[in-house]
Amino acid sequence: MSIRNFLVLLIGLLFASSFTLGTALAGDETNPEVDDGLGDTGDSTRQFQDIDSAWFDETNTSVIVSMKMAGPPPSVQSLLNEDITPFDYEVYFEVEGTNYAACVIIEYAASLGGSVVEGGVYNLQDSWNWELREVNYALGTDIIQSETPIGGVSGIYRSQNVVLEWTLNKEDIGIGEDFAGRGKELVNTWAAVWDATENPANSQRNPNNQAWDYANTNTNPGKNYRITGRGGVDYNIIFSIDDDEVETYGGTAAEFIVRVENNGTHKFNVDFFPREYDEKWLVELNPNSTVITKGASITLKVTVTPPKDVVNGTVLVLVIEGNIHEIEGNGTVPVQPPITLRTVALTPPGESDEGGWWPDFIETLRENLAIIAGAIAVVAIAIIILVVLVRR
Numbered sequence: 001m002s003i004r005n006f007l008v009l010l011i012g013l014l015f016a017s018s019f020t021l022g023t024a025l026a027g028d029e030t031n032p033e034v035d036d037g038l039g040d041t042g043d044s045t046r047q048f049q050d051i052d053s054a055w056f057d058e059t060n061t062s063v064i065v066s067m068k069m070a071g072p073p074p075s076v077q078s079l080l081n082e083d084i085t086p087f088d089y090e091v092y093f094e095v096e097g098t099n100y101a102a103c104v105i106i107e108y109a110a111s112l113g114g115s116v117v118e119g120g121v122y123n124l125q126d127s128w129n130w131e132l133r134e135v136n137y138a139l140g141t142d143i144i145q146s147e148t149p150i151g152g153v154s155g156i157y158r159s160q161n162v163v164l165e166w167t168l169n170k171e172d173i174g175i176g177e178d179f180a181g182r183g184k185e186l187v188n189t190w191a192a193v194w195d196a197t198e199n200p201a202n203s204q205r206n207p208n209n210q211a212w213d214y215a216n217t218n219t220n221p222g223k224n225y226r227i228t229g230r231g232g233v234d235y236n237i238i239f240s241i242d243d244d245e246v247e248t249y250g251g252t253a254a255e256f257i258v259r260v261e262n263n264g265t266h267k268f269n270v271d272f273f274p275r276e277y278d279e280k281w282l283v284e285l286n287p288n289s290t291v292i293t294k295g296a297s298i299t300l301k302v303t304v305t306p307p308k309d310v311v312n313g314t315v316l317v318l319v320i321e322g323n324i325h326e327i328e329g330n331g332t333v334p335v336q337p338p339i340t341l342r343t344v345a346l347t348p349p350g351e352s353d354e355g356g357w358w359p360d361f362i363e364t365l366r367e368n369l370a371i372i373a374g375a376i377a378v379v380a381i382a383i384i385i386l387v388v389l390v391r392r
């Protein structure tokens, strides 16, 4: 193995391992993007301020954000005689340069039999304010400069699991519906619980010293979530190649070895085909179609033969596409991105001499055009100077 190939392999391996570590294939409670310790709020009686974890999931039209707390909201004794306090729960993430937060503010009210009374039983108010916000950070820090509500969203409190759950429209956070958004990532994931009276959303806030509890931060985020398109099945097939440019002679086949990796969630059936190209060239794919098991790679051999009478230096830019068969349904999902292969065709040896010295001379001129132009310019300037001197 050459040093260059070794380096390419090494960089590829490093990239692959960081990718695997950084991105969860599908978020759920057992593999959350944001994972926090319990009992880290300094007040064990207030488990509903203590973040356990947060994770992401999706349908074809929405991203579902979940936030699990250490314990249920206090309802009876623990908050007796305390002030009514609005809790502000937020899960933060970034999509393609724009920062968002899924947010809900829950007001605690002393109530008895539906009416608010002092010193009574604490219950959660009926109407919770579920929101999507756009977030501005002080550049490169954890400090939030401002949060702007950009729309209401639907939300639900799942009391059985102590989980707050937001349903965000993909379009509202810059993610196309169905497979249009596939491959986009939610990055810089983290979560916080704030006292909305002391630290309201329109004030500057730093989770490190103002939040009741926080899990990860903007500069020390949790894992990324990769959009799968329709949720559940990640049609993640990746093309790669060590050398995407090959030289060959007219009439002689060149060969590309494309690696096709299944980094998705299931075993997939994949078809391969070239995008439209100059049909005087011969292009063969082997295989044209195959099954790739989850986590496995296959080799796709692409053979390209230029026509015999090809003009020296002609380049064929060939784009190879892939179609992944859907697990459910008869549709297909394109491999993104496709892979581009460049074949440079040279005149076969011996034939280049047939034209005699003239084509060689022209070829040499073309190859050294810059040097020749420079030399001509120097000579021209010298002549001008000479002429001026002679006239004096």
Ligand SMILES: [Ca+2]
Pocket (backbone or CB within 6 Å): 036, 037, 038, 039, 040, 041, 050, 051, 052, 213
């Ligand atoms: Ca915690």
